[in-house]
Amino acid sequence: MKLMKPIGMIDLHCDTLIKNPTPKEGLGYNGAHLSLTKMPVGTRWAQFFAIFIRDHLRGPEAEAWFDNYADYFDAEMQRYSHLVRPCRSFADIEAAFEEGKFAAVLTVEGGAALGGRFEQLAHLYDRGVRSMTLTWNGPNELCSGHNTDEGLSDLGRRVITEMERIGMIIDTSHLNDRGFDELCELAERPFIASHSNLRSICNHKRNLTEEHFKEFVRRGGLVGLNYYKPFVVEDSNFNTFEDLFRHVYRMLELGGEKVICLGSDYDGADIPPILDSVEKSLLIKENFVKLGLSEEVADDIMFGNAYNFFSRHLK
Numbered sequence: 365m366k367l368m369k370p371i372g373m374i375d376l377h378c379d380t381l382i383k384n385p386t387p388k389e390g391l392g393y394n395g396a397h398l399s400l401t402k403m404p405v406g407t408r409w410a411q412f413f414a415i416f417i418r419d420h421l422r423g424p425e426a427e428a429w430f431d432n433y434a435d436y437f438d439a440e441m442q443r444y445s446h447l448v449r450p451c452r453s454f455a456d457i458e459a460a461f462e463e464g465k466f467a468a469v470l471t472v473e474g475g476a477a478l479g480g481r482f483e484q485l486a487h488l489y490d491r492g493v494r495s496m497t498l499t500w501n502g503p504n505e506l507c508s509g510h511n512t513d514e515g516l517s518d519l520g521r522r523v524i525t526e527m528e529r530i531g532m533i534i535d536t537s538h539l540n541d542r543g544f545d546e547l548c549e550l551a552e553r554p555f556i557a558s559h560s561n562l563r564s565i566c567n568h569k570r571n572l573t574e575e576h577f578k579e580f581v582r583r584g585g586l587v588g589l590n591y592y593k594p595f596v597v598e599d600s601n602f603n604t605f606e607d608l609f610r611h612v613y614r615m616l617e618l619g620g621e622k623v624i625c626l627g628s629d630y631d632g633a634d635i636p637p638i639l640d641s642v643e644k645s646l647l648i649k650e651n652f653v654k655l656g657l658s659e660e661v662a663d664d665i666m667f668g669n670a671y672n673f674f675s676r677h678l679k
């Protein structure tokens with residue numbers, strides 16, 4: 365399926381769910397980077413909402429943490445049903461757009477949400493989770509982030525295979541280099557990095573090596589640009605669109621024209637004033653065009669690349 369003139373935005377990652385807004389504010393009215401009432405009405409906007417599992421949470425405590433925020437997500441989707449529709453498939457996203465609503469997809473940041481139990485993956489899927497990072501910064505029962513060089517565990521390998529079987533999209537953001545290489549040996553379906561930049565432009569272990577980025581190009585995956593200052597420029601002094609565009613320019617040189625999309629990391633990161641509120645995201649397109657991108661490539665980064673990916677892989 366090819367969308368000729370994509371209008372809108374798809375953002376693969378925010379942490380707004382665990383920002384702990386008061387019940388009065390919720391997802392609709394709050395002081396966070398992202399609130400539903402700040403999102404421009406009339407745009408075709410799909411937002412992926414992560415339940416972030418903190419590194420110290422394990423076992424039943426991690427499972428309970430997940431369920432608490434999944435309940436919160438469901439309640440807020442009902443509360444603001446006039447603005448947003450929860451989506452578990454690409455057809456649901458299309459339906460949200462047809463209704464003039466925002467599309468919301470539930471994800472998990474950190475495979476510790478499984479509590480170390482393989483069977484918990486089915487529970488996450490039943491609750492609506494359609495993508496999951498395997499880890500956060502440290503090790504868990506599946507693998508590890510950049511704090512160590514541990515690879516995939518036996519449970520991690522089983523979970524990856526099952527995620528592919530049931531149609532839960534693997535998200536490699538936070539996965540360390542060894543884990544990424546081992547995933548590439550195992551995975552048979554395209555995967556994403558929901559909020560990761562290039563290490564060659566900003567030398568941080570959380571960013572992707574150029575060889576790893578080429579895997580997304582080869583496999584037809586997605587890489588979402590992260591607005592977090594230390595992942596954009598090495599001195600954290602990210603304050604211009606040119607700073608973010610340097611990652612885009614190199615990604616395009618590496619063949620990533622149909623791979624690049626957005627992964628803001630809203631409400632989970634220190635973001636500069638030029639992008640520190642959700643309505644400012646639409647400024648990315650006009651600034652990237654000013655910096656030399658064609659309208660078509662800019663539209664694909666904002667919307668089209670992710671739209672086309674999920675039309676194929678979010679069933």
